């Protein structure tokens with residue numbers, strides 16, 4: 001298993017996080033990458049810097065104006081009088097406003113709300129460089145997988161909640177979607193994503209919603225009790241050419257290894273039926289029983305078995321790091337998963 005990581009990813013250190021009316025330290029800390037890197041070194045896996053990319057590479061799955069916003073937001077924010085250290089939205093255009101002609105205003109405050117789904121994705125010093133580096137890792141890993149060798153992109157910040165033109169849930173650029181798109185551009189005809197992060201991969205679903213060349217499956221905590229709340233249910237199956245190409249497998253709070261692995265089995269069966277010739281695994285470890293905001297209760301052995309099952313699909317695969325916020329355990333869980341994979 002070849003590994004891609006970028007040093008710029010450590011420069012993103014979001015502070016703001018709002019939870020149940022309380023401002024808390026953001027969970028998406030640079031130490032997460034340190035824990036994962038330590039595991040990569042412990043396993044003696046080959047570690048590479050990604051090949052450089054241009055912002056236009058990110059625009060393969062994102063709106064160009066959104067990419068431009070991400071790369072320049074700090075300039076506008078820092079020009080505001082009496083501004084805080086990070087760009088955080090304090091309002092969003094509502095469905096009523098949008099139905100009545102709302103437009104993107106010429107204002108950084110308006111733009112931050114326009115391009116963000118929630119307050120969990122502050123933009124601060126180093127955010128764009130980290131986002132850009134994570135995207136480069138996903139693309140480099142996909143380039144290698146396109147040659148038949150599976151690879152792990154150690155992406156931070158994560159990406160699977162990012163839509164084509166919207167950040168959300170610690171995510172800015174959808175690294176997993178970029179990996180899937182890269183595989184297609186390198187000759188894959190049909191790509192599947194099997195998202196095993198504890199949260200619904202709503203951004204990936206959104207990006208490929210009406211496309212028939214990417215099958216998106218997600219195994220996650222029931223959105224009636226867990227982020228992203230509004231989507232992630234079984235009735236969301238895609239539209240147009242993508243009808244039937246999205247599979248949501250929500251699980252009840254406290255679901256342990258057996259229910260989680262059974263859902264992964266369903267996603268694997270559906271991937272086979274779809275006829276995918278390449279695979280992307282948005283790989284979060286927040287389904288762990290030891291996760292700070294625990295919803296599912298998956299053991300380290302469960303992650304090992306998931307690795308074994310996904311490897312058995314026999315497809316060129318890009319593993320893309322998503323969530324998981326227990327810094328002490330993240331590296332161990334990566335080792336468990338890759339141990340099952342048979343790295």
Ligand SMILES: [Zn+2]
Nearest residue numbers: 197199286323
């Ligand atoms: Zn997550």
